[in-house]
Amino acid sequence: MINLVLFGPPGAGKGTQSDMIKEKYNLVHLSTGDLLRGEIKAGTPLGIKAKELMDQGQLVPDEVVIGMIDSKIKANKEGNGFIFDGFPRTVAQAEALDGLMSENDIAISGMVALDVDEEELTKRILKRGETSGRTDDQNEDLIRNRVKEYNTKTAPVANFYEAQGKYKAIGGVGSIEEIFTNLCAAIDSL
Ligand code: AMP
Secondary structure (H helix, E strand, O other): OOOOEEEEOOOOHHHHHHHHHHHHHHHHEHHHHHHHHHHHHHHHHHHHHHHHHHHHOOOOOHHHHHHHHHHHHHHHHOOOOEEEOOOOOHHHHHHHHHHHHHOOOOOOOEEEEEHHHOHHHHHHHHHHHHHHHHHHHHHHHHHHHHHHHHHHOOHHHHHHOOOOOEEEEEEEOOOHHHHHHHHHHHHHOO
């Protein structure tokens, strides 16, 4: 079993690379952003509450995303493993994830991070916003707010895995195939 955390700021290419990694390693892809957008689409109370925060580029509360991930881990723990995308986004989420994994007698194999600078991120997200239909991809101030949330609350999560000897970073600028090759090399070395 291999359980990966794909890490990086918004717009780093986590979604694109997760799809390719999921195919190659036969993993269950868990994106908290996608799960939250599913709740919004279904009009659930959780979705309505989360939308307010997402529309401001802020993180939703830890317990909300941890609860969603908990049920998905339980439902899929007999598979080949997981790729977590956009989660954990705070140190509290990372600690909770370790707890959920060990409750199910499994563990995180490692975190692989995609490095991309802020100007490139903003450019990419605005471009994605032309077709993604995501309102949070269409406003530059909102995008900068998401990157700020990432820098203050999410970036420290890298140290959490580094302290466990489970962290690798690679450059996230270049062709999709080139980045995928480097990611796979990092994953295989974990
Ligand atoms: P994403 O699709 O990963 O860019 O996430 C879109 C938005 O969903 C973020 O800006 C947050 O508001 C929210 N979100 C997604 N994942 C998390 C998480 N793990 N913790 C808190 N908020 C999240």
